[in-house]
Amino acid sequence: MRILIVEDHTDLLEAMQKMLQDEFTIETATNGEEGLYLAMQNIYDVILLDVMLPDLDGFSILKKLRAANMMVPILFVTAKDALDDRVKGLEMGGDDYLVKPFQGPELIARIRALLRRSGNLTIDHTLCYRGITLSGKEQPIFVDGNEVKLTITQYELLEYLIHNSGKIVTKEQIYDRVWGYDSETTVAIVEVYIHHLRKKLEPFSYHKDIQNVRGIGYILKEPKEN
Template sequence: MRILIVEDNVDLLDSMKMILQNEFTVETATDGEDGLFLAMQNIYDVILLDVMLPEINGFEILKKLRNEHIMTPILFVTARDALEDRVSGLEMGGDDYLVKPFQAPELIARIRALLRRSGNLTIDHTIKYRGIELFGKEQEIKIDSNLVKLTNTQYELLEYLIQNSGKIVTKEQIFDRIWGFDSDTTDAVVEVYIHHLRKKLERYGYHKDIQNVRGIGYILKAPKES
């Protein structure tokens, strides 16, 4: 699971990152412009968004994302606790609101609730697709009740495809999600890992679910019966 934190208070930003990084992959931005750029890549499972930000405020970031039909769950994290601010954020398409100061358990609980609501997490921290189950905390996978070994990268790739099952994901989105913007490789690596993942799934008949979308990327869905 990948989380973006957009917060201009560096001490608070570091604190939230420390709280979350044992359970999630965390990326950060300290101003609205950088936060918007990262959020527009649409590779995050949740965005933690301050309202009062340099360059572009949190409400404007939310508006721009929703206008682009990017529906990543957004948790506003802000000291602005006036009722009208909370209502405005939710009415504009925000998903939840957490007022500073807050305790670590509440932050984690709210993120997990958003992930469950979006279908990316179950109560027992698993994600499922047909006969495939991914156990997030242990990074284990079962296919039709059989325990299957995957590398960390293969696991992250399958997790991302399942989270977006039925949707087209571009090679660029996959690359940015799994390898990151500052990777010293190229997006050609995506094809290599898709090939390896298909080989792992072939024994159980799920390899054809990872379908090519010519010139764009891939989609995970059950193949049509011929």
Template structure:
């Protein structure tokens, strides 16, 4: 699962990245402008958002995201502990609020709780779509009770499609999510991996569930025919 931390305290940022990257793929931003741009790509499972940031604060970032109909769960992390700030963060669309200093285990617990509420995570870290089960901790897949071997990128692609089943994902969203902004490849790689993933799913009859949306991207949905 992919997580974005927007935090300008580099020491705290490094610490959070260290203790979260064993469970999540972590990307970071140290300014409000950079964080807003990254968050607007709508490729993250959760955003850890500081309130006091250079250029644009966390509250304004969240307002932009919700205005753009980006409903990624947002967990505010801040030194501000007044009731007014906590209420403000939640009222404008935040999902939770944790006050500095905090323990790593509490932050992880709050992240998991927000992901469960959003439907992105089950207690046992399992994602399900029809007969497909993805076991997040082990990066293993069962289809109709039988194991399927995928590469890491193929697994991440299928995971992202399952998380967004019934919703169109653009090629750019898929590229940014799976390969990242700094990748030296191009968005054309998405079509290649979709082709390979369909081949892996074909023996189970699920290859037609990955549907082309002409000129836009892909949709994971049970075919009507």
């Protein structure tokens, strides 16, 4: 799962990365304009957003994201602890508000709660689709109870498809989510990795669930019986 941290205090930013890097893929921005640009360009599971930022404050970033119909969960992480600020952030469309200073376990718990609320995580922190269970990119996945090893990229691809199971995702969306806008590869790499992932799932017949949507992308859903 991918998280964007928008925080201008370097020491705190590094500390937050260390708290989260074992469980999540982290990207960072140190000012508001950069944070907004990344949030608009990429697909994140959660955004951790400071309020007081250079160039563009966190409330303005949130307003622009919601105006663009981007419903990614937003967790404000800020020193502004006044009741009016907390209420403002939530009423503008923020999902949670964590006041500095905080401890790592609380930050992780808040993120997990947002992921569960958005349907991206179960109570035991696993991600499931039919007989497929994901427990973190450092852990093996299980398919119908059998351990299957994936590369990090294959894992992130499968994770993204499961997050969006039943929905059509374009090749461009997959590319942005898994490889990132600054990757030196091209969107054609998506087809290659879809092929590899299908091969890994073929012994269990789940390769048929990754269905082509001609001219658009893919959808992960149980195939209809003939």
